[in-house]
Each structure stands twice: as C-alpha cells, then as structure tokens.
Amino acid sequence: MPLTPFVLLGACWTGIVLVWLAWAAGRLTAWVSGRPAGPAFGQGFIVAVLHSQWETAYPGINRAVVAGVFAALVAVLLVPLTGGWVWWQARRGRADDPLPSLAHTREVAGLAPAGAAARAKDLRPGLAGKPLQPADIGLPLGVLQLPGGDGPLLRASWEDGILAVMGPRAMKTTAIAVPQIVDAPGAVLATSNRADVWATTHRRRAQAGRVWLFDPQAITRTGQSWWWDPLAAVATVEDAARMASHFVQPMRRDRGEDFWLLAAEDLLASLFLAAATSGAGMNGVQTWLADATDDEPVGRLFDLGYPQTARALRGRQNGAAETRDGIYETARTAARCLQDPRVMAWVTASDEPLPRFDPDAFPVSTDTIYLLSKDGAGSSGPLVAALTDQIMRYAVRRAEALGGRLDPPMLCMLDEAANICPLADLPQLYSHFGGRGINLVTILQTYQQGTTVWGERGMGILWGAATIKLVGAGADDPRFASDISTLIGEHDVATLSLTRDATGYVSRQVSVRRQRILGPEDIRAIARGTAILFATGSRAALVALQPWFRGAHAVTLTEDTAAAVAAISDAADRERLQAVIAEADRYLPAPRDPGGP
Ligand SMILES: Nc1ncnc2c1ncn2[C@@H]1O[C@H](COP(=O)(O)OP(=O)(O)OP(=O)(O)O)[C@@H](O)[C@H]1O
Numbered sequence: 372m373p374l375t376p377f378v379l380l381g382a383c384w385t386g387i388v389l390v391w392l393a394w395a396a397g398r399l400t401a402w403v404s405g406r407p408a409g410p411a412f413g414q415g416f417i418v419a420v421l422h423s424q425w426e427t428a429y430p431g432i433n434r435a436v437v438a439g440v441f442a443a444l445v446a447v448l449l450v451p452l453t454g455g456w457v458w459w460q461a462r463r464g465r466a467d468d469p470l471p472s473l474a475h476t477r478e479v480a481g482l483a484p485a486g487a488a489a490r491a492k493d494l495r496p497g498l499a500g501k502p503l504q505p506a507d508i509g510l511p512l513g514v515l516q517l518p519g520g521d522g523p524l525l526r527a528s529w530e531d532g533i534l535a536v537m538g539p540r541a542m543k544t545t546a547i548a549v550p551q552i553v554d555a556p557g558a559v560l561a562t563s564n565r566a567d568v569w570a571t572t573h574r575r576r577a578q579a580g581r582v583w584l585f586d587p588q589a590i591t592r593t594g595q596s597w598w599w600d601p602l603a604a605v606a607t608v609e610d611a612a613r614m615a616s617h618f619v620q621p622m623r624r625d626r627g628e629d630f631w632l633l634a635a636e637d638l639l640a641s642l643f644l645a646a647a648t649s650g651a652g653m654n655g656v657q658t659w660l661a662d663a664t665d666d667e668p669v670g671r672l673f674d675l676g677y678p679q680t681a682r683a684l685r686g687r688q689n690g691a692a693e694t695r696d697g698i699y700e701t702a703r704t705a706a707r708c709l710q711d712p713r714v715m716a717w718v719t720a721s722d723e724p725l726p727r728f729d730p731d732a733f734p735v736s737t738d739t740i741y742l743l744s745k746d747g748a749g750s751s752g753p754l755v756a757a758l759t760d761q762i763m764r765y766a767v768r769r770a771e772a773l774g775g776r777l778d779p780p781m782l783c784m785l786d787e788a789a790n791i792c793p794l795a796d797l798p799q800l801y802s803h804f805g806g807r808g809i810n811l812v813t814i815l816q817t818y819q820q821g822t823t824v825w826g827e828r829g830m831g832i833l834w835g836a837a838t839i840k841l842v843g844a845g846a847d848d849p850r851f852a853s854d855i856s857t858l859i860g861e862h863d864v865a866t867l868s869l870t871r872d873a874t875g876y877v878s879r880q881v882s883v884r885r886q887r888i889l890g891p892e893d894i895r896a897i898a899r900g901t902a903i904l905f906a907t908g909s910r911a912a913l914v915a916l917q918p919w920f921r922g923a924h925a926v927t928l929t930e931d932t933a934a935a936v937a938a939i940s941d942a943a944d945r946e947r948l949q950a951v952i953a954e955a956d957r958y959l960p961a962p963r964d965p966g967g968p
C-alpha cells in the first residue's frame with residue numbers, strides 16, 4: 372500500500388486540528404477575560420489566520436495570551452498522544468526484537484514482588500503478623516526483561532512446581548539450584564552428581580539447621596558421619612516394590628522395558644521385604660542375591676506372614692535354571708552398588724555409634740540434606756532415589772497431619788535429576804505436591820533426557836504439571852526448539868519495502884505479516900544467563916538468570932566455596948600420599964628384626 376496518500380491525509384488533519392486549536396484558544400481567552408467571542412470556526416476564521424489578520428480572528432483580545440493558551444492546548448493534546456505512541460512502540464511486534472511481544476509485568480504480576488508476597492501470605496499462615504523477608508515470598512527465578520530494560524525479580528510461589536531444561540553450563544546450578552537453596556526457609560533436599568552445590572551452600576545452610584551429606588562415593592571426601600536404614604520404612608509389599616523400582620529404574624532408562632527387568636524388580640522386591648521384616652538389613656539382601664538357590668528369604672517370608680510373596684520367590688528359584696540365573700544376574704546388576712563396601716557402610720548399622728538419619732523428622736526441620744552420587748556403573752543413584760522418595764513420602768504424611776501444608780515449605784532441588792534421581796513416578800508427584808508445601812524443582816539438561824527416563828507420556832505429564840517452566844541456553848534438539856517456539860506464539864510485524872519504477876519514482880510500501888515471536892533458531896540461540904519462562908496462565912516471558920556470584924551473598928558464598936574446594940583438594944592430596952606410601956610398602960623389603968639371627 373503506497374504511503375504517500377496517508378502522509379498527505381495525516382498532514383491535512385494535523386493542519387485542521389492545529390487551526391481548530393488556534394480558534395479554541397481565542398474563544399477560551401475571550402471567555403476568561405470577559406471579552407466578546409470572536410468569529411465562529413469556519414472559512415472566515417481560517418482565511419484570517421492564514422493571512423495573519425489577527426484583529427479579525429481575535430477581535431479585542433491580547434494575542435500573546437492567545438498564543439500562550441494555544442501552546443498549552445497543543446501540549447495537552449501532545450502528552451497523551453506521545454504517551455500512547457511510546458506505549459504502542461513498546462508493545463508493537465518487531466521482527467528483530469521479541470521483547471515487546473513477550474509477557475510484561477502485568478501479565479506475570481503473580482510472580483512479581485507484590486503478587487508473590489500476597490500469595491505467600493495466603494499459602495503460609497506462619498507468616499501472619501511478621502514483616503516479610505524476600506526469602507519468605509518465594510523461590511527466585513530471574514529478573515523480567517522488558518523493552519525498556521530490567522523489570523522486577525520474579526519468584527515462584529510456595530505451591531509452584533518448577534522444571535528447568537537448560538544445556539550444559541547454562542547456569543542451572545549457579546542461578547537456579549544455589550540461590551533457591553540459600554533462600555529456602557524450610558528443609559532442603561538437594562541432589563547432585565558433583566560437589567558444587569554442597570561446596571557453595573552448606574556453610575550458609577548450617578546457620579539454619581543441621582547439614583546431612585549423603586556421599587557414599589566420596590565425591591566431597593569428607594567422610595561418613597551418619598547412616599540411614601533404607602529398610603526401616605519398608606513395611607508392606609508396596610513399600611518393597613517402590614524400593615526395588617529405584618534400583619531397576621536406571622537400567623530401564625538405559626535399555627527400555629523388558630521381561631528380565633520386570634522379573635528382577637519383582638525378585639528385589641521380595642528380598643527387600645524379607646530383609647526389612649526379618650531385620651536382615653541390606654547385608655541380607657546382598658547375601659541372598661549372590662546365591663540364586665538360597666532358600667532363607669523364602670523361609671523368612673513364610674514365617675513373617677507373607678506366604679504369597681514367599682511362594683512367588685520359591686517359584687522363581689525353582690524355575691528353569693537359565694531363566695532363574697538371568698533374573699538373578701539382572702537383579703545383581705541393578706543392585707550393584709550394594710557390592711561396594713563404601714556404599715554399604717552408609718546403609719548398614721556399624722559398631723561405630725553414628726547417628727541414624729530420620730527421614731520422618733526431616734521435612735518439618737530446617738535441616739539440609741545433600742544427596743550426591745556419580746553417574747555410571749556402581750552409582751549409588753538408586754539409594755539417592757530411594758532416600759529422596761522416602762523423605763518426600765514422609766513429607767506428605769507430615770503435611771497431612773499439619774492440616775494439608777508444610778509451613779515453612781520443603782524444597783526438593785533435583786539437580787541432574789535424570790542421571791542420579793530418576794524417580795519412576797516423579798511426573799505424578801508434581802501435581803500431588805503442589806498443595807502440600809513441598810516445592811519440587813527438577814533440573815534437566817535436555818527434554819530428551821526426560822523422555823529417556825519417564826517416556827514421552829511421563830515427560831509430557833511432568834511438563835504439564837510443572838507450573839513454572841524455564842527453558843535456557845542449549846536447546847539444540849530441533850523438535851524441542853520448534854515446540855517452544857510454537858508455545859511462545861506469533862505476532863504481527865510491519866515491514867517497509869521501497870521500490871523504484873522505470874521513471875525513478877520511489878514508492879514505499881508497508882506490509883504486515885504474522886510471524887513467530889522467536890523461531891526455533893532463536894530458541895537454540897538463547898543467550899547463556901537468560902531463559903524463557905512459562906508460568907501457568909500467562910504469556911511466555913524472558914528472564915535474566917541471577918547467578919549467586921552476582922547476588923547479595925556473593926562474597927560469603929565465594930569464601931565458603933573456596934574453603935570447601937580447598938578441603939576437598941587437601942583430602943585428595945592426602946589420599947594420593949597414602950596410596951604412594953601403601954605402594955612403596957609393597958615393594959620395599961620388610962625391616963630386619965634387630966634381635967633376629
Ligand atoms: N564463582 C563463579 N564466578 C564466575 N563464574 C562462575 C562461577 N561459578 C561458575 N561460573 C560459571 O557459570 C557458568 C555456569 O555454571 P553452572 O555450574 O551453573 O552451569 P550448569 O548449567 O549447572 O552446568 P552443568 O550442566 O555442567 O552442571 C559456567 O560457565 C561457570 O564457569
């Protein structure tokens with residue numbers, strides 16, 4: 372559409388409006404000063420103004436005053452026009468700038484300080500009558516990005532479940548896990564496959580309550596100071612089946628479902644039940660697993676009143692030798708971590724009087740438990756998943772006993788969830804925990820990591836049940852990038868094109884087309900340190916993540932991290948030295964006995 376007619380039309384209307392304002396200024400001045408009104412608005416007035424016949428246009432009125440009133444009227448008209456123009460400019464779709472088309476403060480008001488504070492008061496009766504601290508309001512997510520610059524810091528409420536999908540080094544740990552753990556007002560459960568989260572936060576968390584570090588694979592090299600009895604909470608066939616599922620789930624993730632896994636899961640469940648009810652402990656499970664013909668667990672199950680499970684186990688042991696051995700071998704692989712004495716030390720009572728961790732008391736404390744495990748063979752991941760699951764289940768019971776919610780709420784920060792804490796029913800737990808004062812935060816590197824663990828359907832449930840979703844840098848999967856682009860939506864953008872005809876006349880055309888606010892290629896290129904935020908019920912927003920090293924506690928947390936890292940490296944040096952001494956002892960000749968021949 373050529374622009375020229377619109378420009379001409381606009382110029383004409385502007386002229387008409389200005390002349391009318393000049394006339395109105397005269398009328399207003401005459402009325403205020405009690406002089407007779409001048410000519411009516413029409414051709415006579417316009418001609419007089421155009422020919423500078425001021426005495427005709429404004430008879431007997433001070434022209435300087437008219438000029439002043441005229442200027443004031445123009446200003447009164449310009450202020451809303453300029454404001455409207457600025458407002459429209461900030462919101463109109465632009466091909467090169469997605470911010471005007473993403474959520475503004477009003478659309479995410481529930482996460483902004485005032486809205487989040489109001490929700491916190493509703494959800495946490497314990498805050499009544501107290502001055503609200505920022506950390507009481509909710510879990511920090513990031514600073515809203517607006518066309519004019521930074522908006523408010525957004526916080527998730529105490530009934531939100533969070534899912535973050537961000538690639539490697541995209542600030543998952545530094546900008547999500549650490550700040551939320553540091554700020555959490557109640558108990559905190561944090562999983563990780565590295566020492567980083569513990570190193571940065573444990574000293575600060577120690578100010579709030581006791582710090583429990585579950586580290587059977589000695590990632591932090593700090594040694595063991597407590598133990599946990601995984602079978603203490605196993606009292607029914609269902610509890611035993613849940614325990615078995617934590618051991619089999621990582622294999623299911625790696626190789627999919629098959630007969631051997633199902634049978635091994637069933638076998639493990641029988642052994643856990645026999646060990647739990649007879650007091651044989653994890654040592655019993657490990658011993659019975661080693662011998663496929665050991666009938667001790669069958670006898671114990673009969674004695675303790677589980678004849679159905681006993682018969683099923685006996686049938687399995689009396690089946691075809693190849694099948695039985697295949698099932699036992701699969702179960703041994705699933706429970707491989709129990710072959711590691713370092714791991715067993717954490718889950719069996721010892722002569723040393725170490726305190727026993729109580730997963731029932733934990734959810735109503737302000738303690739922190741770090742559950743660390745390395746990926747791969749022999750990983751203590753099944754125990755991490757089992758302990759996480761037990762704490763969560765006790766938390767639900769505690770919440771029910773307290774009238775529905777934990778206050779202060781408990782934070783479950785599942786960093787690297789797919790690798791070390793692949794709880795089979797995590798997607799279902801999301802919707803279950805929302806109203807219980809239990810905040811679940813699952814951090815994944817890719818969406819596919821989730822589908823590998825929970826399947827397309829399970830991951831779809833998890834995605835749908837998480838009320839806050841953060842998608843950050845590193846979304847390299849084309850399908851995921853395209854889906855995120857679709858969810859963000861489309862906007863209208865105006866494009867100007869210039870064409871020159873044969874006579875040299877240049878015509879300008881503006882066309883409006885609908886296009887993706889952020890295409891899949893833009894999603895893939897999301898800058899590190901920023902993330903797209905999807906909050907239930909509002910448009911997608913862009914947030915700047917707030918890593919702890921740029922936050923309020925940066926100095927103390929940096930010192931704490933440095934001290935923890937130094938302690939780890941000192942311990943590693945000592946270990947190396949001891950290994951060298953042990954090696955040398957093997958080769959050096961034994962010292963002579965001076966009293967010998
Ligand atoms: N104290 C610090 N000061 C400055 N930069 C830091 C600090 N700690 C970490 N970083 C940087 O922040 C970035 C994000 O680190 P972070 O550990 O949060 O990533 P991540 O998403 O958790 O990665 P991964 O997938 O490896 O766990 C990295 O580039 C890292 O080098």
Ligand SMILES: [Mg+2]
Pocket residue numbers: 543544545786
């Ligand atoms: Mg990390």
